[in-house]
Amino acid sequence: MVGVWGYQPRWITFLEGRNKVFQEKQYLHLPGPTPVPPRVLRALSEPMINHRGPEFKELFEEITVGVQKTFKTQNKVLIFPAAGTGGMEAAIVNFISPGEKVLVASIGVFGNRFAEIAGRFGVQVEKIEFEWGTAIGAEQIATRLQADRDKEIKAVIVTHNETSTGVTNDLVAVRQAIGNHPSLLIVDAVSSMGAVDLRTDEWDLDVVVTGAQKAYMIPPGLAFVSVSARAWEVAAKCTNYKYYWDLVSAQKYSEKSQTPYTPALPQLTGLRESLKMIHAEGLEQTFRRHALMRDMTRAAMRALGLSLLAPDEVASPALTAVFAPEGLEANRLRKIAREKYNVILAGGQQKLDNRIFRVGHLGWVQPLDIIAVVAAIEMVLLDGGYQIELGSGVRAAQKVWLDRG
Numbered sequence: 001m002v003g004v005w006g007y008q009p010r011w012i013t014f015l016e017g018r019n020k021v022f023q024e025k026q027y028l029h030l031p032g033p034t035p036v037p038p039r040v041l042r043a044l045s046e047p048m049i050n051h052r053g054p055e056f057k058e059l060f061e062e063i064t065v066g067v068q069k070t071f072k073t074q075n076k077v078l079i080f081p082a083a084g085t086g087g088m089e090a091a092i093v094n095f096i097s098p099g100e101k102v103l104v105a106s107i108g109v110f111g112n113r114f115a116e117i118a119g120r121f122g123v124q125v126e127k128i129e130f131e132w133g134t135a136i137g138a139e140q141i142a143t144r145l146q147a148d149r150d151k152e153i154k155a156v157i158v159t160h161n162e163t164s165t166g167v168t169n170d171l172v173a174v175r176q177a178i179g180n181h182p183s184l185l186i187v188d189a190v191s192s193m194g195a196v197d198l199r200t201d202e203w204d205l206d207v208v209v210t211g212a213q214k215a216y217m218i219p220p221g222l223a224f225v226s227v228s229a230r231a232w233e234v235a236a237k238c239t240n241y242k243y244y245w246d247l248v249s250a251q252k253y254s255e256k257s258q259t260p261y262t263p264a265l266p267q268l269t270g271l272r273e274s275l276k277m278i279h280a281e282g283l284e285q286t287f288r289r290h291a292l293m294r295d296m297t298r299a300a301m302r303a304l305g306l307s308l309l310a311p312d313e314v315a316s317p318a319l320t321a322v323f324a325p326e327g328l329e330a331n332r333l334r335k336i337a338r339e340k341y342n343v344i345l346a347g348g349q350q351k352l353d354n355r356i357f358r359v360g361h362l363g364w365v366q367p368l369d370i371i372a373v374v375a376a377i378e379m380v381l382l383d384g385g386y387q388i389e390l391g392s393g394v395r396a397a398q399k400v401w402l403d404r405g
């Protein structure tokens with residue numbers, strides 16, 4: 001607190017200092033940005049290199065292979081300096097021409113965002129919306145595509161992991177729903193890639209978009225887009241406007257292990273390091289760790305009497321959305337968690353604002369971190385006047401972990 005004319009009386013500093021936690025160590029439990037490991041932070045500060053030189057070629061080739069492995073694809077994956085949303089824009093302007101129609105299946109904020117982006121670029125958007133907290137009903141996509149006799153729908157657009165609700169969609173079911181219809185399948189995998197299994201080639205996903213600051217454990221500022229052979233054919237004929245997002249141009253440069261314009265070099269050296277970490281743990285183990293943290297979080301919240309937004313069958317391994325208890329606003333709960341315990345939780349977005357809080361458990365997060373977060377939430381609930389048995393959430397989380405072996 002700063003008093004009149006910026007003068008800060010010593011007694012206020014003293015009072016504020018009491019019971020305060022060590023501010024330097026924050027428990028950042030957002031579904032992005034996520035904590036960045038020290039070795040990645042160090043890799044971010046390497047000296048600049050010539051982005052048209054031999055060191056860059058080596059870096060480019062190494063990260064391309066590492067990233068393709070996380071996508072489980074042989075397709076080209078292009079990396080842009082941008083937020084994830086930029087990758088979503090690339091997925092529209094390269095494959096859908098103005099006036100063409102797409103079908104967006106939305107289960108929350110990010111599905112709606114994809115629809116909005118397409119709309120801004122003159123695309124006819126047909127949206128199938130599902131209740132927030134539920135997953136896509138693939139039958140509805142199948143029914144709609146079967147009715148599309150003239151094959152007007154050029155793409156089906158889905159969110160793999162809907163970050164606003166903590167729901168993961170079944171991409172295999174969506175692919176099956178498309179069947180023989182020639183529509184492309186475009187996937188927003190920003191919060192799922194690296195936390196949830198995603199098999200680009202096996203599941204026949206045409207365009208997959210992801211970003212840096214979720215399970216890749218690097219700071220925000222990179223967007224990744226993979227493109228299937230079928231999608232390249234469409235891109236060659238697409239008339240939508242783009243320059244920065246021109247994937248065909250990026251693909252040409254990638255043949256020389258270069259990018260069309262200056263890449264975000266620090267981000268790429270950071271990515272090289274985080275990919276080493278991901279592949280040293282092993283992707284399948286990474287997915288198991290995320291699923292364990294999901295199950296620990298869910299068991300703990302239930303033991304504390306709190307309700308979860310997503311049902312078990314579709315619950316996301318990346319984050320958990322929890323309803324605040326009666327009489328305690330979600331945003332007040334988050335404020336206490338931040339101010340008193342230095343635990344940063346995400347709020348609800350749009351119509352879920354102040355109703356839910358979201359616990360991010362993706363990226364550089366361990367099961368033991370979840371126990372710390374649960375312990376803090378227990379204390380926050382007591383602080384907020386909600387009666388719980390101290391330790392009951394922690395115990396439930398520990399039991400899940402022990403049972404998993």
Ligand SMILES: *Cc1c(COP(=O)(O)O)cnc(C)c1O
Pocket residue numbers: 032082083084085086110159161162163188189190191211220
């Ligand atoms: C975070 C997120 C985005 C957007 O990423 P930005 O980097 O903020 O643009 C898009 N889709 C999903 C599912 C996300 O979780």
